[in-house]
Each structure stands twice: as C-alpha cells, then as structure tokens.
Amino acid sequence: MLCLSPKKSGANKNFQTLLLIAMFAFANFSNAAPVEKKKTAPQNPGLLPLEELRTFTRAYDHVRTSYVEEVSDSKMLEYAIKGLISELDPHSAYLDKEAYAELQATTSGEFGGVGLEVGMDEGVIKVITPLDGSPSQKAGIKPGDVVVRIDDQPMKGKTLTDATRLMRGPKDTPIKMSLQRKGVDDPIELIIVRDLIHVQSVVVKPIADDYLYVRIAQFQTNTGKDFVERLRENLKLRPKTKGLVLDLRNNPGGVLQSSVEVADAFLDNGTVVYTQGRMENSSMSYAATPGDLTNGLPLVVLINSGSASASEIVAGALQDHKRAIIMGTRSFGKGSVQTVIPITEDRAIKLTTALYYTPNGRSIQAKGIDPDVRLEKITNGVSQKAPMAEADLAGHIGNKEGQEIGSGTREREAVVNDDTLKDNQVLDAINLLKGLHILGQQPASTNDETDTNKRAPAIAPNIEVRPPAQDK
Template sequence: MTLLTSSPGTWTKTLGSLLLALALAGPAVAAEETVEQEIDEVVVEEAPPVLPLDELRLFAEVFERIKTAYVEPVDDAQLLEDAIRGMIAGLDPHSAYLEPEAYEDLQEHTSGEFGGLGLEVGLQDGFVRVIAPIDDTPAQKGGIKAGDLIVKLDDTPVQGLSLNEAVALMRGKPGEPIVLTIVREGVEKPFEVKLIRDVIRVASVRHRVLEDGFGYLRVSQFQVNTGKDLVEAIEDLQDKGPLRGLVLDLRNNPGGVLQAAVEVSDAFLDDGLIVYTEGRLANAALRYSASARTAAPEVPLVVMINAGSASASEIVAGALQDHKRGLILGTDSFGKGSVQTILPLTADRAVKLTTARYFTPSGRSIQAQGIVPDIRVEEAEVRNLENGDRLKESDLTGHLVNGQNNGESNGVKADDKLVERDFQLFEALNLLKALVILKPESKQG
C-alpha cells in the first residue's frame, strides 16, 4: 500500500474523497421485488448495507484536526496504524493488532521460548490483570498470582497504556530488573515485587510419580507439541509400573493452541465429541472428535483447575467433565470461551481476531462463566499438629511379629509434606485413591 505524503489539507481532502468514494461504491442496485410464480408470493430482497457515511466523514475530520492542530507533527502512517490498533482493541480484550515485535513474540510464545517475566496477562479496567504466571519463571518464583492487578511498571503507571505497550515494558534483556506494583484481593494496600527478567523456556508438560501407581501430569500451557509430549509422559509413567490413577494439573494454565487441547483430551477419550466452535466465517464452524486410540484407557483421572485455568485448559476440563472421564477438582476456571485466529496482513504484521465461540460436548459455553469443578477445594495453607511420639504396639516389649512382611516398601514413599506444600494436590491424590478403591476389579477371561 502506498501512502500519500502531500500537505495535511491535501491529504485529508484526498482521504475524505477516498472514503466517500468507497461509501458510494456500495450496492448501486436498489432492492427489487420479484414474484415467485409457483407459490404466488412476493419476496423483497434486502439491499446489502452501505458504508456509514457520517462516521467516515467524522473519521476524516478527526484525522485533519490532528494533522493541523496537534502540538507536534504526526506522521500519516503512524496515525493510520494507531487508528487500526484502536479499532481492533475496541472489539474485546483478546483481539489485537500485531505489529512486527508483537507478531514475533506470539510465534515464540506458541513455540515455547520467549523473553520476559513469564506472565499471561489481559486488560481489566485499564490495568493489567494476571491470568496466570507460567511455571518456573521469574513471575511464578516471585509470588505473582492469578488475579493480581499490575498498576505500575517501575515508575510508569499502567492505566492508559494498551496491552501491547504494557507487555513491551515488561520485556527486556535477561538480567535486567523491573519492579511491579501489585493490587491483590484481600491485601489492604498495593505492594511492590521486584523481578529479574529472564529468557523464558517453557516445558509445557512435566510429570512425576506421587506414590506407587499414582502419576502426576502438569501441563503449564498448550503449545504445538503438547499433545505428543503428554502421551510420552504417560508412557514414561507406565514404564515405572502399572498406573492406578492420574492427576492432570491444569491450574494457572492460560491456554494456547486449540489443536493441542484437542490432542490432550484425545489422550484420555476413545470416542465422542471433544469441542465444537461456532462463528460467522464458514471455516469457523468446526467439530473435533476423539479417536479410538487412548494413552491411558480406564485409568481413574482427577483434573485440577483454578481461576488461572483459561481457554484451552477449559476445553480439556469441559470435555473430560461432560464425558465423565475424570473428576474436576479445584475452583472455578477463568471463563474464556472464545477462539482467536491469527490473520496475517503482511510478512511481519497480523491481526489476532476473535472469530468463534467454543462449546463443550454437551453444548455449554463457558464464556465469562468458566468450568465449575465437581469437587470444590480452595487453595489453603495447612500445617500438621504435632501429637508427639505416641506409643504403638510395635513399641511394646515382647510384641508379636507380624510375620507377613518386614515393614519395608520397594515403591515410592508417600510425601508427608504434600499437605503443607500443596493442599489442593494433596486432596486430589486422596480423591484419586478413593476412586481406585471404589473401582470394580476387571474380570480376566
């Protein structure tokens, strides 16, 4: 696109003429009445909508006022870019105009490596709201929590900044410090947190054995390879011994790639709808179904969510909940039920546009509502009461020996401190054990 660079008045007249021409270039054919002979019914065809002339004239007028009256000269191209940015920002909190740096950052983010603090953020009432801190990043290690409002970055107030501008301030060279001023629910006054910027490398899937037969899967965000990585993690857990149950941790997972959410759901489902989307574009109406192949068939499953679980996390939790494949434990999720599509404009610019709403298999939209857990467990701090060393049978002199085992275990020892370190995970493991106890034994034929 070639921009005109003549004087402001000339440019604005040209812009006004161009906008007027576009408006008048609307449908030149008036609505016609046509008669359907077979049913003897008059059908009136509606004329396609014309461009809003008054608003276009207003745009041209504002453009000219800025060019002629603003305290400093303003570049034509910059004004138009600002207009595009504002037009898209006014749609919803998730649509955005991606300039070269933001476009590159998005590509790095979905691939799993980018620079910054490790925060997934959005705008709320002019402030930056933390959707979720990413695992093992400066933000997570510094104690930033989902729901925190960032009101100042170093000495710069956040209110009035666009989301892209705020994110740009948070980015920087690894090793450089930044001070975030935080407002947190339940805390009386704003407080400061000093973080050191770092290169963020996100391993989207981590796993470990909690106790003998009970595996833990942590998905921190949904990247291109998350589905494959999750299946490999399950296989590694199975190699360590028979799996009796799994905990899938989606807490503080801000979402990511839609296809990855489908693949993670498919790893636990062998049939049925996973998610479907509806939008105005023909290709926005999509349906995703499970394949017959599963990574962990019939293994009892507990899925953990909280207010930081958004978008793709909610797709997985909603699908598993609707199919009764797993019990959902935790607190209500974030409630982002829309799908964003990256629409490239040039080689280095794109529009991230909300193009569809997604629905769980039963037809639920979680937009602005979230997934409600089956078992509500709030985050809490718990400490064990010291009961002292109580006398047991084995402490009595001359006690009878059990005779069946020597009291030793070859498996993974239970984590006695789990209840203090992560109460929600402790409760998830207890629930999983109950599901295993109640699960009927499969009969061998």
C-alpha cells in the same frame, strides 16, 4: 483548557472529501454485490455508512492539522486500527512488528522476561498467573495483583503490548515492578531479574505409589505431542498405575489444537469441542480419534479461576464424556477463539472469530466450567478468594445461554503449591482416586498389560467438598 477550532479551510475540506471518497470506494469495492443486484446494494449490511465515514474523516483531519505535534498519516492510520480492534473485546488486538514476534515466541515456549501472564481489566494491567518456575513466581507475584509501574513507568493508560514489551528483555537484566494487592495498603515493590523463559508445558511424575501426577502449564504448539510421549513413557515404566491427576490450575490456555490432542488422549471417540462464528471457516468441530492412551484409568482434573481457554476445552470435554472427575473451583470462563490473521509480512491482528462449545453444547464464555467436586485450596490454613474471571473484564463478550459468573460469586481460589505433596487439592484428588479403586476400579495386571482394557471409565459423581468452617 478548551479551545474552539477555527473555521476549516478549503484545502482541508478537499482532503476530507478525498479521504471519504477513497474509504467509501474501497468499502464498496471490497463488498461489491453482483451486477444484477445493484438495486439492493444500499441495503447490504456489509457497506460502510456514509455519515459515519464523514464523522471519521472530520476527526482524522482535526488530529492531522490541529494536534500539538505533527503525526504522520501512516502512524495515525495505525492508531485507528489499534483503536478499532482493542474496543471489540479484551482479547482482540492489533499486533505490530514487535508484538507479532513476541506472540510467536510465546507460543513456541521460549523468550526472555519475567514469565508473567497479564490481562487488561477496566483500564489496568492485572496478573492472571505467573508461569511455573518463572522469576515472577519466585518473587511472590500472585494472581489478581495489579501492575502499577514497570521501571518507574506508570501503567495507567498503557496497553497489554506496552506492558509486555517492558517485561521482556535479555536474560540476567533487572526489572523494577510496583504492584497493588487487594488487602495490602502499600504498593509492593520488587526487583526481578529476567531469565530465559522456557515454559516446560508438560510435567509427568509418579505420586503416592501407583498414581501419576500430570501438570500442563500452558498449551504451546508442541504440548499435545509432548504430553502423549511423556504419558506413554511413564505408563510403560509403571504398568501398575491405578489413576492420574491432570493439573490444569492457573493454565491460561494457548493453542487450540494442542488442547484437542490432550483431550483426545483420554477419549475413544466423540466430539472434543466445536466452534461457531460468522465466517464459514470459523465454525468447526474437532473429534477424538480411536484409542484411549490410558485404557480407561480413573482420572481427576484440577481447575481453578486461572484455568482458561484451552484448559477449559479439555476439562469441558472430559466432563461431558464422563471420562474424568473435575475438581477444584470454577474456571476463568474464556470461551472465545482468537485467530491470528497476518495483514502484512510482519503485522497481524488477533481477532475473536468464534465461540467454542463443549460436546454437550455448553458455552463457557463468561461462565466457566463448574467442577464436579468443589474443593478450595487451603494455604496456611486460609482459603483464598478468586481474583478475577472473564465476566469481570470490561467489554467481554456475553454468555447468551446462561448466567455469567464473576469473581464476586465464585468459590474461594487455588494457588498452586510447589510442593505437590503438601497441596490439599492434589492430596484429595489422590484420595478420591483411591476411593474409586476400592469401590471397583481394577488396577493394571503385573503380567498382562492388555488387562487394562477391562477398566471402566470413571464416572463423575455429584459431590461437593467444602473446607472446614473455620477456614471460611
């Protein structure tokens, strides 16, 4: 039911005028030009437009005086900030006290909850990936599932922050979740017991005799350091190692610096990644330091549509330097950098400040990394469709340098299998490494570890591997 607003009182007009003057004065003060340039100040694009400020103050005043329930000015201004940031792109957000604390807990790698990475897609909360070993993975939640309800609260109209708060909680407390899955008519009802989520971001283990399997689940603050330590330790224990598989599938990304440190471990020199933004300090270049930790061992990197952001930095850098063969399906395509900017002691904004580029100048935004070897994951004899990509997100930043790749035009998708030796992509990666070894890669000497310096780095071939026709 609509109701026309009565004519505004003089008091409300005075309030509008005061608010407008305050906002306009602040905008001019914060963007003030030098005294000698006063004549050109009105053309400064940094100044707020007066007419739009009037529109905002009118809307603000109507809510302030006419909304069915009284809302404090401080709460309304906070809502305005939330709306401003959330409308920019799917990855920018306003972080209140609780959300800011949750972000810090996530990057540290320990928190109470169900271990689910979610994203916003056209107004719904959609699963990007469950974290390795988490209650959500054990419950069978899959990438692409839509979160319909949490503890009987509908998620329609809720923000990512709202959903995260409901999923977080003390260990051993139950949570009821209702999910909608493509191809399944009825909602999937689950009761999941929360656990202390301590994300073990790096796993290194021997596989198939003289090869190492390295899994990075998420790029946390200490991931780069942990990766180098565990890899160095395993190589020392296994001097006959002939090659490595680096598994970045369903790795949603994380801390930029950690991804640089992981890529640097395999590179002797050159650019790892560079960023470009409007602010001077947002355009940066990260270079590899001398020394390949593996001394040129052949390397295969596994990716899929759940490999995003920091994962794509690693895959893109190793691909451009021809240091690794990238295998799997096209990555997610999140080529933007978010900077967490504190605005008070306990509040911050997470703002997209730059786009990142691979060493050869490729923008991954809304496109992703195209693998050298396209290989689908087969689960019970059936390959699985890619659930979602950056290009599918409403309001995403476009790729100005090439075609955007959404889920509708991607290869079928991979879901990591807990049993590594039954994972067809891991097995094919090992077979490829064995082939490279047979064709000329030299194994480590049992007597002299310095012989590993003679190895040549693996060159990524232009190979396309497809599953059997009956699997499509």
